[in-house]
Amino acid sequence: MIISSSIELRNLTGSYYTNNDFTKVATDVELETEAIVRLVGQAIYDRAKAIYTPSTDGKVPGTIANDATDTNKALLKHLQLPIALGAAFKYYQANLVSHDDTSRKVKIDKGSESMAWQWMIDKDDEAHLRKTQRATDRLIAWLDKTDLEEWANSDEKKAAKKLFIPNTAAFQEHYPIDFSGLFYHTVRPFIADVQRNAIRQALGDDYQPLLNDFIAQSVPEAKEPLLSLTQQALALLTMAKALKRLSIQVLPRGVVQQFEAERHTQKGAQIPPSEDLRKYALYLERDAEDALDDIRKYRYENQPEYNPQDLAPHNDPCKKYART
Known part of the structure; x- marks a missing residue:
């Protein structure tokens, strides 16, 4: 050690x-x-x-x-x-x-010490x-x-490099997580799962080319809006999944704001009840669905234009199998 x-x-x-x-x-x-x-x-x-x-x-x-x-x-x-x-x-x-042969005990000096509330x-x-x-x-x-070689070649870092959100800073750009690297690596499996399913489906044929360009750090300028929409949807869906599956203690303090009780007591700041967290997760999912719709809309509006004449068959009258 x-x-x-x-x-x-x-x-x-x-x-x-x-x-x-x-x-x-x-x-x-x-x-x-x-x-x-x-x-x-x-x-x-x-x-x-x-x-x-x-x-x-x-x-x-x-x-x-x-x-x-x-x-x-x-x-x-x-x-x-x-x-x-x-x-x-x-x-x-x-x-x-303390623990001994008979039972568990609390050993304090009653004259000068007391148990904490x-x-x-x-x-x-x-x-x-x-x-x-x-x-x-x-x-x-x-x-x-520092980018040490051992860190760059670690299994955790290699897995992160295959994602549209490959590090803490990238996640922070699209959803505030208090720059928590621990939280990012805790939810990295969630990021990979969302990317394999919802993001792949929304991007369709653009998925692999965009991912390859992103990993190679060579995303064309024309594709940068699509990349931003992809990262936004990925971050939102990941947060929704984290709220449902992780303990509230794992979440960065700034992610879920504490609720203020009506009276200012020692218990004035309380952990949000599960029902409120569930509703919050639903709000995130709705925002994420809007982002996925924006991806689909962007892809539809940026489809290449075709000349109708290029789509029609070309019959050559000089060939014997041509028909008029």
Whole structure:
């Protein structure tokens, strides 16, 4: 692992206690590491791991190779942050009670301590979850900007390059997702599914030529309006599918605005009820259908014009099989 001590967790999260036994959180660190590896690919992780020597006792920080390049050092830090925040978050959630041979217990000093209210715990969980997501977004943005060979050749990146919306920035242009790379790669299978079905059907014979030109970054100027309409419909249909299938916690904070209760209390900002989300998804689908109609209309209006004489058969009277 590329995090091997409580001191590192403290430095990265700002909240984890340095005196905590690292072995108690090591499993969470390992699980978060595996989640990041699934996202960015094993090659990216191995590149960072190659310059890092873990702590032997979990009490002192691991060391970084003296000859490590600035790029590799930056990669290591960008990978460590979401792993540390995610692991600490999971640890806090599972550390509310202690476990022994008799039952689960809450051990506090009743003279100077008290348990947090549930709404406090919920707020704290949300804050840690959002911070973990933003750290992952930061990692993906850095990888996209740096364009490391291992990232460009990863399965995730190769799959994204085959889509009309190949990255976070392209999605952001057509639907605001708070520049969340984590959200983009979470819904990438949805993008591929919508593109294979609804988009292919709407584009018809224009589908493969337009996709090939887009991948080659050589879309003719005359086809750019069609590309824009295609990306718009693709983004809207993907968001509608995400609202139906994903947990509200996965969505970027700016995607679904919080509802304000009538009274300004601690619960004044609430998660939108499922019925409201369902209606919102229907609105997106309607907007997407309008975009698909615009694609069909554009293709119809830009069909090549034919001379009727070119469509009629040409009979040559000099040939014996011609008839008058």
